[in-house]
Amino acid sequence: MDVRGASADAVASLTSELETTVSGSEGVAAEIASSLFSASQTLRAEGTLRRFLTDQAVAEQAKSGLVQQIFGGKLAAGALTIVISAVTRRWTHGGDLPAALEHLSEIAVVRSAGSGDAKRLSDELFGLRQLVQDNAELRDALSDPSRSVADKSALLDSLLGGKVLAATATLAKQALAGTYRTVSVALNEYQKVAAAAYNEGVATVRVAKPLGDAETSRLAAALERQYGRPVHLNVLVDPAVVGGIKVEIGDDVIDGTVASRLDDARRLLAG
Numbered sequence: 001m002d003v004r005g006a007s008a009d010a011v012a013s014l015t016s017e018l019e020t021t022v023s024g025s026e027g028v029a030a031e032i033a034s035s036l037f038s039a040s041q042t043l044r045a046e047g048t049l050r051r052f053l054t055d056q057a058v059a060e061q062a063k064s065g066l067v068q069q070i071f072g073g074k075l076a077a078g079a080l081t082i083v084i085s086a087v088t089r090r091w092t093h094g095g096d097l098p099a100a101l102e103h104l105s106e107i108a109v110v111r112s113a114g115s116g117d118a119k120r121l122s123d124e125l126f127g128l129r130q131l132v133q134d135n136a137e138l139r140d141a142l143s144d145p146s147r148s149v150a151d152k153s154a155l156l157d158s159l160l161g162g163k164v165l166a167a168t169a170t171l172a173k174q175a176l177a178g179t180y181r182t183v184s185v186a187l188n189e190y191q192k193v194a195a196a197a198y199n200e201g202v203a204t205v206r207v208a209k210p211l212g213d214a215e216t217s218r219l220a221a222a223l224e225r226q227y228g229r230p231v232h233l234n235v236l237v238d239p240a241v242v243g244g245i246k247v248e249i250g251d252d253v254i255d256g257t258v259a260s261r262l263d264d265a266r267r268l269l270a271g
Contacts, residue, residue: 010091010100018108021078022078031079034105036075036083038074039071049066063088102179105174106193112170115198126191128172142183157169200230202231203233203248207235223249
């Protein structure tokens, strides 16, 4: 999540609170995720309420009381506590508050899958993103403004029902109503959230042909040594890769493809 100043400090503190609240309980994490996303949607839609709750001149007690009045009985107890904590903090921009609650809901969904399914969740998010990107008909259906969110959710149910983790399905539907520009962008960000929740990096690996298990393990181990933490690999077979391998991780690009080496040779000859 890209926020600065007071908002960055608030998000860091709230993330710690959330981690403590959902620790060891996947069911609680799922309930809190749903409640936090609902609260974020309400605050994003209600500008007057959002401005009141982020106004530094308003007493914390008044903000907390209003949150209790509006959300009491509607949110999971743990989520209500987090929302109250959120409105008592300073925010660089008013819009950072609902954005932070949406981000916290994503973390809670990831935690609801459990550490045992963390890799599967990341793989499913990546696979769904590739499916959307590669299927124009599906991509258009999910971005069609004339179709309701409920209609798009039903489409995802028909596509994913019983085939993916509940957390994957939840995030896919959340992508329809969240603040990301497209479903593909949302799914990409969700995978980053999933990796960050378990202190991992994410690398996109482009190859000319599929990697074997041994090759994948060696590459993952090498990247872990280089970056000092585990790295989840998204492997893509790319026709543009003549041979070799290209790895993109964060802002770093490690290009060991034949095409890259040929380009380097051409530049040397031309130079």
